[in-house]
Amino acid sequence: MFKGVKKVLSDFIDAFRREIGDIKVFDETENVEVKILGGELGNVNIKESNFSFEIQIEEESAKTDSVSFYVNDIELKECPCSISDLSEGTEVEIRDFFSEEFGESPNVSDFEFEKLSCNTRELYSFEEFMKTIKFVDMFEEFNWNLKSNEIEAGNIHCRIFERSIFPVAIIKSSDSVWANIPIVRRKAFKSDYSRESIKSALEFILERIEGHPKLKFVGIYRDIPLDKVKRMNFERDKMEFTLRKATNMKGVILDVLVVMEEKAGKYHVGPIIRKN
């Protein structure tokens, strides 16, 4: 019977080949069906396949699977597979796929697939489950080096990814991430500082500036860890500063008065003492 089907198919394809040139027939499995999809002759593709496989999972792992199929130049017309859930013994049969489920490949949308017919038992809503299945690189030349977690069945190669039913959070720590994110300080009220304090802070700055440049008052900012600051940035009503790494040690926290040397565009910072 199979030979008969093949002969019919060959004739059919020969006829098409005469019309549109290169057409390939894939798969040697039984129950071969040929379906021609696509609106334009130039895009005609033949889809055929029929295979099944079962995913084995180690008993201890209590995991379920999502399955990615990698198919060269072929889409699955019919693809039953079963997934054994060890705790439930549940089987899911996958018989066909919606084209929109196929993932990123834009070419996929050129094709139509029969509506998903599925046979789910008990646990899974099949339509939802299907979304975990991705078709990738469907139109690339077949060039798969099978890995240990891949299954070969006819012309169809499957890769199996195991995922836990329960998501697991992997916790990491980082100094460099937060060290690069600026800390914001708003301007403090001048009224929180005595005239003497402001004067002292200005004197502190002037003692360290050569000459007598014209200075512009920028603002007073509270609680700046001066010995940890890597970079400061001033905006209209706020100051931002970043810290050096490994700053989780106690340091000097000071209120600061900031002035700008207008001509040179330099900022000068002097410590200032707050009123009690």
Next chain:
Amino acid sequence: MADFNAILGYLMIHKDKDENYTGGVLITDGYGIPIEFKYSEPIKPSNLQKILYGKSIEKFIMVDIIAKKLLLSLQEKPRFILISDLNIISSSSKYPIVYIYSAAKETQEEESFDDEEYTVTDIGAQLKLLFKGKITNDEEQWFHKLAKEFDLIEPFTRLKEAVVYVCSRE
């Protein structure tokens, strides 16, 4: 001056447009200076997990998976954990969890949060705290003192930036 030894925790779970959940906890001193930062690698629930957990998947991932593990991983011992998202207020932690929000930006969500177990306290005219049970007068004064020293909500901005960054990097 603020209590330099005061340690606050800021907890946030970020969900991006691709449904990746990434959590972060930033521990600061009493001036908002970071002293510890932990984050979780992004978690994207599979469709099977969505089916199994249904509508509770988001809360499950945020509260039971990410927040719980983040808080367990802390080396510092914050006096309070501040959050800016009511969805994670039920996170289990040995540290009291306090939802902090601007009084000016009180949303319907906060107004409609009607759980007798929770109490709201004003911190000055600007901030409100929502927490389970009650805080003592001392604790309330402590918050007042810290709020005078630095913007208690500002670290959330940094934390979000950090979490989004690690999410994009992972």
